[in-house]
Amino acid sequence: MFDDDDILNAAREGFIEEARDMLAQLEQGLLALEADPADAEAMNVAFRAAHTIKGTAGLFGYDAVVAFTHEAESLLDAMRSGDVGLSDPIMAALLQSRDQIGQLMAEVDQAAGDPAVAETSRVLGQTLRALRGEGGQAGAGAGAAAADAADADAEADADAGDAASGLWHLSIRMGQDALRNGLDPLSFIRYLDRFGSVTGIRTLQRVPDLATLDPEDCHLGFEIRYRSDADRARIEQVFEFLAEDASIRILAPDAAPEDYEALLAEREAGGDGRDGLLSLWQALAGPGERPFIERRKADPDTDRRSSAVDDRRTGTADRRAGHAGGGEDARFVRVRADKLDHLIDLIGELVIASSGAELVARTEQSPRFSEVALRIHDLVQEARDGALGLRMVPIGETFARFHRVVRDVSKQLGKDVELQISGGDTELDKSMVETIADPLMHLVRNSLDHGVESPAVREAAGKPAQGRLGLHAYHESGSIVIEVSDDGKGLDRDRILAKAIEKGLIAPDLELTDEQVYPLIFLPGFSTAEAVTNLSGRGVGMDVVKSNVESLRGQITVASQPGRGATMQIRLPLTLAMIDGFLTSVGPVSYVLPLAVVAECIDVPAECRSQPERTCGTFDLRGEVLPYVDMSLFYGHAPAGGRRSLVVVRDGPTRIGLVVDRLHGEHQTVIKPLSPIFRHLKAVSGSTILGSGEVALVLDVQGLMQHATRAVAASRSLPRAAGTGVAAPSHGHPQA
Amino acid sequence: MSSDTRPDLSSGGARFDAGLRQYLCLALRDEMVAVPIDCVREILEVGRLTVLPGTPDFVCGVLNLRGAVVPVIDVAARMGAVPCQVGKRSCIVVVDVRSGEDRRADILGVLVDAVFEVVDLDGDALEPVPGFGNAWPAEFLAGMVRVRAQPVPVLDLGAALAPEVLATLIADAA
Numbered sequence: 001m002f003d004d005d006d007i008l009n010a011a012r013e014g015f016i017e018e019a020r021d022m023l024a025q026l027e028q029g030l031l032a033l034e035a036d037p038a039d040a041e042a043m044n045v046a047f048r049a050a051h052t053i054k055g056t057a058g059l060f061g062y063d064a065v066v067a068f069t070h071e072a073e074s075l076l077d078a079m080r081s082g083d084v085g086l087s088d089p090i091m092a093a094l095l096q097s098r099d100q101i102g103q104l105m106a107e108v109d110q111a112a113g114d115p116a117v118a119e120t121s122r123v124l125g126q127t128l129r130a131l132r133g134e135g136g137q138a139g140a141g142a143g144a145a146a147a148d149a150a151d152a153d154a155e156a157d158a159d160a161g162d163a164a165s166g167l168w169h170l171s172i173r174m175g176q177d178a179l180r181n182g183l184d185p186l187s188f189i190r191y192l193d194r195f196g197s198v199t200g201i202r203t204l205q206r207v208p209d210l211a212t213l214d215p216e217d218c219h220l221g222f223e224i225r226y227r228s229d230a231d232r233a234r235i236e237q238v239f240e241f242l243a244e245d246a247s248i249r250i251l252a253p254d255a256a257p258e259d260y261e262a263l264l265a266e267r268e269a270g271g272d273g274r275d276g277l278l279s280l281w282q283a284l285a286g287p288g289e290r291p292f293i294e295r296r297k298a299d300p301d302t303d304r305r306s307s308a309v310d311d312r313r314t315g316t317a318d319r320r321a322g323h324a325g326g327g328e329d330a331r332f333v334r335v336r337a338d339k340l341d342h343l344i345d346l347i348g349e350l351v352i353a354s355s356g357a358e359l360v361a362r363t364e365q366s367p368r369f370s371e372v373a374l375r376i377h378d379l380v381q382e383a384r385d386g387a388l389g390l391r392m393v394p395i396g397e398t399f400a401r402f403h404r405v406v407r408d409v410s411k412q413l414g415k416d417v418e419l420q421i422s423g424g425d426t427e428l429d430k431s432m433v434e435t436i437a438d439p440l441m442h443l444v445r446n447s448l449d450h451g452v453e454s455p456a457v458r459e460a461a462g463k464p465a466q467g468r469l470g471l472h473a474y475h476e477s478g479s480i481v482i483e484v485s486d487d488g489k490g491l492d493r494d495r496i497l498a499k500a501i502e503k504g505l506i507a508p509d510l511e512l513t514d515e516q517v518y519p520l521i522f523l524p525g526f527s528t529a530e531a532v533t534n535l536s537g538r539g540v541g542m543d544v545v546k547s548n549v550e551s552l553r554g555q556i557t558v559a560s561q562p563g564r565g566a567t568m569q570i571r572l573p574l575t576l577a578m579i580d581g582f583l584t585s586v587g588p589v590s591y592v593l594p595l596a597v598v599a600e601c602i603d604v605p606a607e608c609r610s611q612p613e614r615t616c617g618t619f620d621l622r623g624e625v626l627p628y629v630d631m632s633l634f635y636g637h638a639p640a641g642g643r644r645s646l647v648v649v650r651d652g653p654t655r656i657g658l659v660v661d662r663l664h665g666e667h668q669t670v671i672k673p674l675s676p677i678f679r680h681l682k683a684v685s686g687s688t689i690l691g692s693g694e695v696a697l698v699l700d701v702q703g704l705m706q707h708a709t710r711a712v713a714a715s716r717s718l719p720r721a722a723g724t725g726v727a728a729p730s731h732g733h734p735q736a
Numbered sequence: 737m738s739s740d741t742r743p744d745l746s747s748g749g750a751r752f753d754a755g756l757r758q759y760l761c762l763a764l765r766d767e768m769v770a771v772p773i774d775c776v777r778e779i780l781e782v783g784r785l786t787v788l789p790g791t792p793d794f795v796c797g798v799l800n801l802r803g804a805v806v807p808v809i810d811v812a813a814r815m816g817a818v819p820c821q822v823g824k825r826s827c828i829v830v831v832d833v834r835s836g837e838d839r840r841a842d843i844l845g846v847l848v849d850a851v852f853e854v855v856d857l858d859g860d861a862l863e864p865v866p867g868f869g870n871a872w873p874a875e876f877l878a879g880m881v882r883v884r885a886q887p888v889p890v891l892d893l894g895a896a897l898a899p900e901v902l903a904t905l906i907a908d909a910a
Contacts, residue, residue: 349803589787635789674798675807675842677899680907681790687798687805695786695800 011182012108015056019105022049024401026098030091031403037086046094047076053101055240057108059187065104068121071128072097078132093127095404100124166253167199168235169281170224171263175245178218183245185220191238196228200284223277225284337430340390347380347387348670354380355668355691381668389427395473395482396424398437402444406469409448416466417452423473428480432572435552436482439545443484443568444469446542451488451566461563463487476571479554479596485567491560493517499526518558522546555702573685573702581669581688583696584647584660587637590696591660592669592688597701599648604659608646616708619657621648628657629708649701656705671698682707756856759890761883762829763850764812765820767871770855770881770890777830777843779851782822792909793819796847801830808845811896815872825850833897842899855883862890 029046032039050073057065072094078084103117170192174185192198204221207213228235232252239248249263260281268274354377361373399421410417428436452458452467459465470485493514500520501508520526524543549556554572581592605619608628615633618625628646632638646657671686678684685700759770785797785808794813799806808828810820820826827848832841862879870877870889878892 352803589789637789672805674805675844675899677807677842677902677906678788678791679903681788683790684788687786689800689803689805693800694784695798695805697786697788 012060015060016105016108018056019053019101022053023098023102023105024397025049026053026101027095027404028400030094030098031407033086034091043076043080047073047080050076050101055237057105058191058238059241060108061187061191062104062108064118064121065101065108068097068104068125069101071125072101075128075132084132090131093124093131095408097124097128166227167285168196168226168228168253169251169255169260170222170226170235171249171251171267172224172239172242173204173221173247173267174218174242175247176214176217176219178242178245180216180218181245183242185218185222185242185246188239188242189222189224192224192226192228192235195230195234195238196226198224199227200225202280202284204280223280223284335390344387344391347384348672350380351384351668351670352689352691356693357691359691384668391430392427393430393433394425394427395433395480396421396426398433398440399424399471399473401437402440402471405441405444406448409445410452410467413448414454415448415452416455417448417469418466420468420470421472422470426473426475426480428572432552435548436570436572439548439556439570440471440482440484442542442545444471447484447486447488447566447568451486451490453489457489461489480572482570482572483567484570485565487565490562490564490566491518491521491558493562496520514560518560521558522556573700579669579671579698581667581698582647583664583667583690584645584658585662585664586631586635586660589635589637590664590690590694591631592667592696592698593647593649593658593701594698595666597649597651599650599655601645601647601663604644604646608657608659615711619646621655621657626655626657628659629704630659632659632661634708634711651702651705654705656708658704669696669698757859757861759855759857759881759883760829761852761855761888762827762848763825763852764815764872765817765849768852768883768886768888769872770883770888771829771831771893772878772890773854775831775833775893777832780828780830780845782826782828782847790909791906795906796820796845799828799845801843801845804843806830806843806845808847809897809902810847811891811893812849814896814902815876820847820849822847823849827851831893831897833893833899844897846893846897855881857881857883863887865889 026046026049029042029044029049032042033046036042050069054066054069054073057069075084075090075094079086079090084090100117100120104121107114107117172185174183178185189198189201202223204223205219206221207219226235232250235250236248239246242248249266251259251263264274264277268277354373358370358373358377361370402421403419406417406419447469452469453461453463455465458467468487470483472481472483472485474481496517497506497512497520500506500517500523503526505520505523505526506512521542522545526542546556549570549572552572554570557569557571558566559569560566580595582595582598584591584593602621605621607619608614608617608630611617613633615630617628619628620626626648642661644659644661645663646659647663648655648657667690669688672688674681674684674687683700683704684697685703686698688696688698690696758773760773760776761768761770763769780799780801783799785799787797788795794810796808796810799808813819827850828845829848829851830843830845833844834841861881863881865874865877865879867874872889872891876892876896878890878895880887880889882888
């Protein structure tokens with residue numbers, strides 16, 4: 001069983017997640033509008049986003065978010081209806097509002113908000129209202145009070161006059177699934193108190209017999225008398241999120257007896273139920289009021305008025321339908337991440353089971369069985385690719401956020417920078433996208449701040465005044481490469497050196513190549529900015545970027561040409577639940593290499609065979625000298641006799657040879673994480689289960705190369721025992 | 737010994753708060769030890785293990801436990817004994833080890849030299865560990881119980897197999 005807090009927390013997380021998407025949509029809509037003010041769809045997207053945030057925040061009682069978002073939404077609404085035209089101040093204020101909503105969202109979990117944030121809400125809210133053309137009114141009284149973020153009641157007062165004050169009648173029948181869908185009727189009723197007061201309420205329950213009772217069903221209904229000055233649209237808005245899960249009828253204070261009659265007929269077809277409901281209404285209204293049905297038509301206008309009300313309602317309904325159909329949401333299904341993970345786990349088991357079936361088919365030597373097994377294998381492979389694709393998101397969504405960053409930061413710095421994006425459709429795992437966004441942000445800001453020069457400097461240097469910042473993504477040999485490049489002044493070798501020496505990070509008398517100097521910027525505590533700006537240059541940046549990237553088993557490298565620009569390259573592994581692997585065996589252990597890193601397989605070259613005791617050495621591959629590692633010796637397995645092979649693997653630009661005992665060919669590999677106790681093992685990134693049930697280890701080629709380099713470096717400093725070369729100790733490898 | 741000063745055995749599994757506690761008796765090298773039964777998931781024959789390169793002696797390898805890859809630890813070697821020679825009576829005892837703040841259970845296989853029996857003992861039969869003279873370091877013992885009048889040390893699996901400590905030991909060996 002969950003308790004309420006769990007449910008609420010889960011719902012709140014969903015809300016925050018959704019709000020984040022909505023904020024991104026709002027921003028994209030606004031930026032699209034800036035580019036093309038006539039873009040009606042962008043306008044709608046922005047408005048819908050603001051509207052949804054407000055609505056959902058209201059459900060959770062985040063008053064500050066609701067009150068502030070309301071201002072932004074109103075301005076957007078005015079723009080949408082053409083009352084207000086787009087201008088630079090409006091765009092600036094709206095973008096600022098988007099950030100402010102983000103701020104408010106960030107503090108929804110805190111009991112007391114930051115007063116500075118509340119103050120910003122107030123000031124910005126006033127700006128928004130002024131831009132909407134209510135500046136005069138806002139100063140006058142009620143409007144100004146409404147600006148107080150927490151004071152939603154005041155806002156309601158400001159709306160006075162929209163409708164005659166009076167007693168509304170609300171009749172609500174909850175749908176069976178309302179509770180299951182996480183809708184708590186009480187919260188809606190409480191919310192009513194914001195725009196008026198509930199003068200009477202009766203709860204109806206139609207609980208079926210115990211035998212047919214489903215305890216998770218909702219059997220509640222409410223009849224509510226509600227005194228409010230709010231107009232119908234506002235009251236309807238309260239129940240907007242309930243609309244699908246309940247039947248809601250709202251009768252205006254001026255509703256005709258026929259309306260009540262119709263409602264009565266709808267709720268209770270006749271007989272006792274009808275009388276019961278009527279007397280309940282009467283009790284609800286109190287003795288002072290005239291009977292509902294007997295109130296005869298006193299005003300000939302009533303018909304017209306109620307039909308006008310109907311029209312208004314139809315209008316609202318249409319608009320709501322427009323929301324559902326017009327948004328992009330319709331094309332997506334929101335799925336819980338754990339359900340997806342479970343599916344992927346299952347498909348992983350299926351992959352293993354299918355290779356087991358294939359193995360049996362081969363050993364049974366039954367051609368028909370083999371054929372069927374092969375067919376299953378193909379289908380499973382397709383299912384695997386499809387399932388994995390579900391977790392993959394294109395990085396373009398992350399890149400798109402940087403339009404705003406580049407726009408704001410370059411304006412702030414007085415620079416003119418164009419953002420060029422390519423490879424936005426390169427897909428990577430969703431969890432990686434989330435982790436990589438922050439480091440990217442830092443790199444982009446760094447480039448804008450330190451890389452790209454001001455227009456004057458650029459022109460003096462003979463470059464176009466407009467700078468260029470590039471975000472590129474592509475796949476390369478089993479990795480995803482993300483590049484942040486600029487055409488600015490490049491890294492300043494001398495300043496980096498001077499700074500590193502000043503901070504005591506390197507010895508002053510070292511002779512370093514450019515390739516050795518540039519990576520110094522990734523050292524903790526390094527910052528070259530003369531003045532600390534609020535953009536970058538706090539010296540906590542690049543080392544954090546580096547550790548973030550490394551936490552994803554990635555690498556970051558920097559390349560720079562003085563006066564031409566710099567490129568930061570992030571290389572991430574495709575850490576997926578499943579990969580195409582290449583199965584080899586070394587001694588008694590099977591190792592899987594990611595197929596994407598395997599360049600070719602050759603016989604063990606003569607150079608290696610002539611020195612069988614050497615763990616590492618070099619060999620000649622068609623005129624190119626490459627290093628190799630003898631895996632048996634490196635891992636301390638007794639080398640198998642017979643024909644061994646050498647697998648040439650790539651790690652970015654470098655290639656090395658791995659001498660293995662046997663090649664078993666391609667293998668669909670379901671990566672099973674190793675126990676956390678093995679998380680420090682460098683060269684093994686996971687494990688997998690072969691069709692035979694045996695556990696195979698997945699090699700991390702990058703880690704293996706680092707390990708081998710260190711091991712060899714260490715072995716060089718050791719005195720070499722005659723005849724044994726650098727053979728590893730019995731259990732493991734040379735001490736690093 | 738009053739119940740409130742009793743060492744917390746729940747580090748090895750869920751607390752079984754009845755009058756009786758069950759212990760599994762097993763052999764580590766030539767010594768009999770007991771572990772609370774509630775942390776034992778199953779007992780397996782020593783099957784095919786995949787050796788992990790570059791790990792210390794106490795890591796026997798990993799095992800395919802119905803689709804999950806489970807590390808197997810030679811707990812005696814972990815506590816300082818010579819590595820196990822797998823013999824006819826050797827077994828792998830699959831246990832839950834709870835550790836860390838969230839008390840998350842890690843599944844580990846423990847290589848033991850023999851498995852004997854399950855004994856029922858009074859819930860408060862646990863006696864304190866003698867100051868010295870133990871076959872195993874006292875930090876890995878939860879107490880002593882008497883099985884047929886013989887004192888038998890009770891292993892504190894949570895201490896002997898603490899994942900954080902194992903991870904550090906494995907990192908140091910790599």
